[in-house]
């Protein structure tokens with residue numbers, strides 16, 4: 001098992017708990033769609049799964065490591081080695097070129113493999129765009145850079161929060177196709193937040209979040 005979430009509770013200060021008792025498991029290489037109404041806590045759960053935030057009780061185990069036992073530094077180390085994220089807003093670094101954005105996280109984590117990066121860049125149709133800046137790319141191109149950047153370090157877990165939410169239908173299909181293809185090829189597991197039933201149906205499994213629990 002790559003990711004195991006057991007009876008997790010999470011409340012933001014001064015609020016009722018967003019997650020009351022969430023249990024969910026994800027195997028190596030498995031793809032899972034997380035659905036739920038706006039405000040149900042999907043992004044919160046994704047952040048916890050990626051060791052980006054702390055939870056109140058329960059346990060999350062990522063690649064054999066219990067997150068409750070880690071401090072901020074421990075969580076940051078685990079995240080850097082195992083996890084990558086793709087967001088709806090692309091979140092590229094505006095002052096870096098496409099080529100520099102692609103290499104950024106892999107380089108930070110000391111896992112830059114130039115041959116793999118070059119293959120990724122070709123597969124994602126980005127080879128001719130390396131010298132451009134994000135602002136001069138279409139949304140679909142920006143998200144392809146974000147996916148390349150995420151997979152460059154060969155993460156075991158890819159977390160994607162509405163990754164095609166800002167794209168039109170064609171770009172959305174193209175980006176999703178490429179992401180699923182590369183995820184399956186690299187053996188990464190994928191936890192993807194989506195409102196789309198069509199997208200959810202393309203993944204191995206689906207979990208629905210409501211009332212602070214998986215239903």
Ligand SMILES: Nc1ncnc2c1ncn2[C@@H]1O[C@H](COP(=O)(O)OP(=O)(O)OP(=O)(O)O)[C@@H](O)[C@H]1O
Pocket residue numbers: 012013015018036037038039040041042043044045
């Ligand atoms: N950092 C935070 N501090 C305080 N409250 C927060 C924080 N992040 C989220 N919340 C609250 O927690 C609840 C769940 O938010 P979350 O973003 O996890 O939901 P979501 O299901 O991803 O929503 P959406 O589909 O609209 O993105 C919301 O009521 C939100 O206002």
